[in-house]
Amino acid sequence: MSESQPEPDRLSRNALGDATSPYLRQHADNPVHWQEWTDEALAQARRRDVPVLLSIGYAACHWCHVMAHESFEDAATAAMMNRDFVCIKVDREERPDIDAIYMNATVAMTGQGGWPMTCFLTPDGDPFYCGTYFPSTPRGQMPTFAQLMAAVTEAWTQRRDQIDAMGAKVREQLQANAAALPVTDLALDDRLLSFAVTAVLEDEDRTAGGFGGAPKFPPSALVEGLIRATERTGDPAGMEAAQRTCEVMARGGLYDQLAGGFARYTVDNDSVVPHFEKMLYDNVQLLRAYAHLARRTGDPLARRITEETIAFLDRDLRVDGGFASSLDADAAGVEGSTYVWTPASLVEVLGEDDGHWAATLFTVTDAGTFEHGSSTLQLRADPDDTRRFESVRERLLTARATRPQPARDDKVVTGWNAMTVTALAEAGAGLGRSDWIELAAWCATRLLDTHLVDGALRRSSLGGKVGQPAAALDDHAALVTALLTLHQVTGEQSWCAQGLALLDTTIAHFADQDEPGAWFDAVGDGLITRPRDPVDGATPAGASLVAEALLIASALAPLGPATRYAELLDRTLARSAVLLAKLPRSAGHWLAVAQARVSGPLQIAVAQTPDSVGELAAHAWAVAPGGTILIAGERNSVPLLDGRGTVNGVDAAYVCRGTVCGLPVVDTEALDASLVG
DSSP: OOTTSOOGGGGGSOOOTTOSOHHHHHTTTSSSOOBOSOHHHHHHHHHHTOOEEEEEEOTTOHHHHHHIIIIITOHHHHHHHHHHOEEEEEETTTOHHHHHHHHHHHHHHHSOOOSSEEEEEOTTSOEEEEESOOOSSOBTTBOOHHHHHHHHHHHHHHOHHHHHHHHHHHHHHHHHHTOOOOOOSOOOSHHHHHHHHHHHHHTBOTTTOSBSSSSBOOOHHHHHHHHHHHHHHOOTHHHHHHHHHHHHHHHSTTBOTTTOOBOSEESSTTSOSEEOOEEHHHHHHHHHHHHHHHHHHOOHHHHHHHHHHHHHIIIIIEETTEEOSEEOSEETTEETTTTOBOHHHHHHHHOHHHHHHHHHHTTOOSSOSSSTTOBOOOOOSOOSOHHHHHHHHHHHHHHHTTSOOOOEEOOEEHHHHHHHHHHHHHHHHHHTOHHHHHHHHHHHHHHHHHHEETTEEBSEEETTEEOSSBOOHHHHHHHHHHHHHHHHHHOOHHHHHHHHHHHHHHHHHHBOTTSTTOBOSSOOTTSSSOOOOOSOOSSOOHHHHHHHHHHHHHHHSOHHHHHHHHHHHHHHHHHHHHHHHHOGGGOHHHHHHHHHHHTOOEEEEEEOOTTOOOHHHHHHHHHOOTTOEEEEESTTSSGGGTTOOOBTTBOEEEEEETTEEOOOBOSHHHHHHHTOO
16 A cells, blocks of 8 residues: 555544544544544545535534534444545634635525534535534424435435536635625725724614624624724723623623633523633633723723633633633533522522522522523622622532533634733733733743744644644734734743744735735635635634734834835725725724724833833833833834933833824823823
8 A cells, every 4th residue: 555545444433533622532432434624534535436524513512512412423323424425523613714614605505504514525625515403303394414414325326417516616606705805995094983883883782781682792802992992082982882891791691700701602682691601712802801991991890800701711721731712511411500500509508698698699580590490690780798799609619619510622722822812911011910921921932832833833732732734814813913912011022023923924824915915814725715704703803813913013023024014904904994884893803903003003112221110111001092012121122112212311101103203201191191182
């Protein structure tokens, strides 16, 4: 057998045992002969002349577990799968490029998408039938999974020409839909940003809070964009909406009132019942917004949520290589069982007096707000007895720890960890917590040590073992921003050098050379199209993340590269104008970056004496608008401090908007005044 051909037995058994994805490993004991997405697996489908059965999900997905239990663990179903298909399992968090391509196909075919995603492909990867969850027994008009497979096999063997034609047609449509955002006549200016903010505010639910109706997802990046809108214009509407939204999220069932951390979303309009999985990417984006709100408004609720969210990350998601991806919604197969209470269970743990007090405080009712008479915990008002509350919370947490706990996906994803670094660093600098900055630096060091292999960035790792999938655009861009943010808050030059080098790599690998300012989301090797989606979703789009990285780099880099970054930034933001005009709620991170760009960007360079205690720089971090590029150090230590020194032997702050700079200021009151207008 030639070295280019895999051993036959490896392709005729379950090959997920060595995967670097916990989600894939969850299926390693299935009787299905699952393969990872590789050229070898597709070649096997060609040799056998059978379709590919592609199943995509993620570890915290409730219905993924249901379908796995009903179908993939069933010996008869597995035998049918193994006989008639090459079965490939994909973790959407490890391979977002594959997920994006086939999610677009699923939506095009069915009008909706979700996970688990179930797609049937030709051996060349062309999708000809796609769906989501399929039951093991008849359910309404939905076919069973076995019925579906039988129908696909019949069509494959009896109507192959139709299958091939359908697959080719879908491929063409997917390639056409991956076109770049157009360059329009819309100017990225105050008028467009004001229009976008107004449109977003019109969608605010002023009764129940948040935006839109159920299910309600946390508008993480959008909140940051609204805060920056007020900072830029002085119009309080954006900040007020951000505060209302953050209070609703923090006081309802979305937030874990005992241990901290936010769930993925709430299923109801009143933010009472969450979908209980906790995702790293939600929590770190919300952390960034709450920390920003806390330092700019002094809101004690925002400060408390910031502290508790960081404690949750450090306690529950920190692993050796960084931060884990998620906590499952289920525990012992029951959704939410770790988190819900009844009045009787509160009394059992706390006693009569404290139990009834806690039931009232947390809105735990006899009827229940969740299922089977149980309730999620809400904290609609601060307790009048703080000491009693802390005692109650501690005892409830101790009792909760004895319950079955949700599984944790220990996979360390580059982009999500990079966003964690940025949020921790900003929170630490803005709120005076050096330990948070140290935590950010620890995470960044782990990413660089493990995920950067021979100069190439990888997507994820597990237990210190890096996976094979290459990092996507969002991974690269978010890590650039993280490294440049660490440079700003610590003054260490190495972070900047590594960030700028990675930015140049990002431009070389992901910029569309035929469409300046447009970006591909993935390298795209071996896929039927090269995906790109500029719309911000649960996480910011790769293109909006790279815009943020370019914004920061344009101020921190030496003049030549800085000019190149600024030009590419403006070309990139020019393409976002159509999103801000037509889909502003789906362009939250674009809005945040655009606010910073239209503000100049604002730059604060604090020239320090050799023995400076950093008082002026610390104040600058506390009051600077979001998106400000801020650096402190001695004269000529970095490009922003070239030729800029102290004044009369004391620290001095130089404030610039774009290329227009004011006179240096030496006290906090003068610095505050220089930031107005």
